[in-house]
Structures are given as C-alpha cells and as structure tokens.
Amino acid sequence: MKHLQVDWTRCDGHGLCARLLSERITLDEWGFPIIDGRDLTVRELSSARLAVRSCPRLALTLEPTVTPASR
Numbered sequence: 274m275k276h277l278q279v280d281w282t283r284c285d286g287h288g289l290c291a292r293l294l295s296e297r298i299t300l301d302e303w304g305f306p307i308i309d310g311r312d313l314t315v316r317e318l319s320s321a322r323l324a325v326r327s328c329p330r331l332a333l334t335l336e337p338t339v340t341p342a343s344r
C-alpha cells in the first residue's frame with residue numbers, strides 16, 4: 274500500500290495536485306495542499322502518480338506504507 278507525502282521545503286502552493294487528485298487533496302486558504310494521507314486505493318493510484326509527476330516543485334511523493342508486519 275502507498276500514501277502521499279508532501280515535502281514542505283519544496284511545495285510552493287501551486288495547487289495543481291489538488292486539481293489532479295481532488296478525492297485526496299484539498300487546499301488550505303493559502304493554496305497549500307491538505308493531504309489525506311491514508312492508503313490510496315488501486316483506483317486512485319494512477320491519478321496519484323500523475324499528480325506526483327506533474328508537481329512543478331517535485332514536492333509530492335508516493336511512499337510505501339510501513340505496517341507492523343512489514344518492519
């Protein structure tokens with residue numbers, strides 16, 4: 274399983290990610306993303322990958338979810 278993460282040192286609040294994955298990303302009042310960091314569903318993964326590839330600041334990443342069983 275994978276989830277989204279934002280590198281806040283890179284993100285500049287373009288908001289493109291929220292347009293590409295509105296089911297999981299909304300924007301705060303300044304245009305910075307609010308990420309639903311729960312595991313993505315299989316159906317959401319392709320949109321999530323597109324959002325990651327499209328981020329102009331390379332701030333958005335897909336990370337594997339570490340569960341107790343995978344440690």
Ligand code: SF4
Pocket residue numbers: 279283284285286287288289290291304305306327328329330331332333
């Ligand atoms: S697209 Fe990238 S830079 Fe823009 S708000 Fe999303 S994470 Fe931040």
